[in-house]
Amino acid sequence: MLLLFIWILFRLHKKTQIREIFKKKHENFKFQCSTLVTIENVTCKEIYNQIIAKVIRIPFLFNHVKNYNLSEFITISNSNSLWDELTKTLQTPWKITLFQETNTKCILILQNHRNLMGGQQRIWGVINELFSNKYFPIKKTLEYSDCSYSDLIYYTQKIVKKYWSFFVNKPILNQIQKTTTSLHKYDLPKVKKICKQKHCTINDFCLAISIVKYKNFLFKNKNSIRVLMPYYFNEIYSYFIVTLYKKDIEKSFEEFIDSITYKTVLLKNNNYKYLDCFFTNQIQKFIPENMIYKLYIKNIHTIDVFMSNIKGFTIPKKLKHQNVENMCSIYHSYNRPLEIGVLSYLQNITITITQNK
Numbered sequence: 001m002l003l004l005f006i007w008i009l010f011r012l013h014k015k016t017q018i019r020e021i022f023k024k025k026h027e028n029f030k031f032q033c034s035t036l037v038t039i040e041n042v043t044c045k046e047i048y049n050q051i052i053a054k055v056i057r058i059p060f061l062f063n064h065v066k067n068y069n070l071s072e073f074i075t076i077s078n079s080n081s082l083w084d085e086l087t088k089t090l091q092t093p094w095k096i097t098l099f100q101e102t103n104t105k106c107i108l109i110l111q112n113h114r115n116l117m118g119g120q121q122r123i124w125g126v127i128n129e130l131f132s133n134k135y136f137p138i139k140k141t142l143e144y145s146d147c148s149y150s151d152l153i154y155y156t157q158k159i160v161k162k163y164w165s166f167f168v169n170k171p172i173l174n175q176i177q178k179t180t181t182s183l184h185k186y187d188l189p190k191v192k193k194i195c196k197q198k199h200c201t202i203n204d205f206c207l208a209i210s211i212v213k214y215k216n217f218l219f220k221n222k223n224s225i226r227v228l229m230p231y232y233f234n235e236i237y238s239y240f241i242v243t244l245y246k247k248d249i250e251k252s253f254e255e256f257i258d259s260i261t262y263k264t265v266l267l268k269n270n271n272y273k274y275l276d277c278f279f280t281n282q283i284q285k286f287i288p289e290n291m292i293y294k295l296y297i298k299n300i301h302t303i304d305v306f307m308s309n310i311k312g313f314t315i316p317k318k319l320k321h322q323n324v325e326n327m328c329s330i331y332h333s334y335n336r337p338l339e340i341g342v343l344s345y346l347q348n349i350t351i352t353i354t355q356n357k
Contacts, residue, residue: 022115024293029300029334031114032090035122035343037131038325039106044076044098047106047319051096051130058129064093064116074098083181085109086330105325119310119329120232123343131317131324142234144274155275158266162241162276163283169226171301176335181354183328184209188349198254200261201268203229203309206342206351208257211249211305214338214355218304219246225304229264233273238280240267241303300334309342316346328352 022031039047052074055061065073072092077085077099085097086109094112101107108130112122147155195205207227211218218225223246230239248259266272284292300306310329317324328350329341339354 022113024290026297029297030089031333032111033114033119033122033333034086034330035110035127035327036330037108037110037127037327038101039108039319040323040325041104042106042319042322043103044100044106047108047322048074048076048098050319051098051108054130055096058126060117060125061094076100082107082109086111086181087179087332114333118237119230119308123310123312123327123329127317127327128313131319142270142273144270147271151271152275155266155272158272159276159279165226165241165302166295166299169299169302171298172304172337176356179332179354179356181330181332181352184213184351184353185326186349186351188344188347191349198257198261200257201264202344202349203307203342204257204260204264206309206340206349207305207307208253208260210307210338210340210351210353211244212253212256214353215249217355217357218337219249223247226302227305227307228300228303229307229309231273233270233277236277236281238273238277240264240276241299242267300336303334303336305338305340306331306334306336307340307342312344314346326350330354 052070055070055074061073073094074096075098077097079085079099082099082101085099090111090113093116094110097109097111099107099109110122110126110130117125191202191205195202198205207229211225225244227242227244228239229242230237232238242260242263244260244263249256251259287295308329308331312327324345326348327343327345329343330352331339331341332354333339335356337356339356341352341354343350343352
């Protein structure tokens with residue numbers, strides 16, 4: 001009886017981290033992400049040993065290396081196609097591939113399986129360690145204020161509606177015949193200026209401009225699409241879902257941003273995020289991991305667009321004396337019609353759009 005009581009307490013208080021559910025394999029989803037770092041005035045051979053020396057000093061990565069054999073984890077590409085490297089299925093938890101784009105420009109590709117690390121840890125925990133000029137972000141505890149009873153009811157309705165989507169939305173069964181990724185680079189100060197004028201976030205702007213670029217593809221046979229946007233609140237992972245309509249995108253770009261902001265303004269509220277994460281944590285205490293996995297996968301199947309925005313670095317990064325020109329994140333994880341990655345670096349913001357059709 002005592003052992004049963006202890007087991008019940010353990011079950012009720014066991015936390016299920018989002019990365020744990022990705023340990024399971026799926027026939028359609030790769031559950032892997034890629035971060036590309038462009039390094040100037042250098043060849044892959046010149047920085048190969050430097051990267052090895054850096055990795056050895058990062059326990060988070062090196063602890064996964066068996067028998068001190070790094071040959072499977074750090075390689076120089078022999079391929080002429082960057083896309084071939086990005087679409088390979090990982091056989092290890094993480095991998096670094098050095099790709100020679102031009103005679104004087106090297107691209108470092110950091111790939112990882114989602115059960116190892118998420119986006120913030122990939123950028124701030126690994127990329128930050130690989131390159132010099134260390135700058136660690138200040139961990140801030142996001143504040144939420146006391147909300148009224150009517151606010152609480154309103155937030156709860158929105159949260160329940162999100163989880164109810166598990167059961168009411170039909171899966172999108174897209175037979176993928178071709179996958180392409182495009183990169184779009186924007187001036188960050190100009191984007192911030194537009195966002196200030198429109199009272200929207202950078203996320204809203206990046207989502208709007210991505211949807212507009214691919215509106216004919218996304219709205220070809222439907223009048224509405226669903227977008228999943230993950231977020232972190234006090235180191236807790238969750239996400240919100242917005243539905244966008246064809247009638248809104250047929251208006252001006254400014255009006256389309258307004259329609260997105262109208263839908264996301266509540267979901268970006270700290271009180272909403274706090275209650276959403278609290279609700280999610282309570283569910284995960286009572287529901288077995290296998291069921292959480294199935295619910296998450298079912299929800300992903302109903303998404304037209306997956307979007308992730310990771311805050312990048314505001315100061316220049318280097319590998320010894322070589323400058324980092326740019327960074328971007330590419331998602332080829334869920335085989336959704338559109339997968340969008342947003343990553344800022346210095347005064348630029350890069351949007352990568354992977355199209356599965």
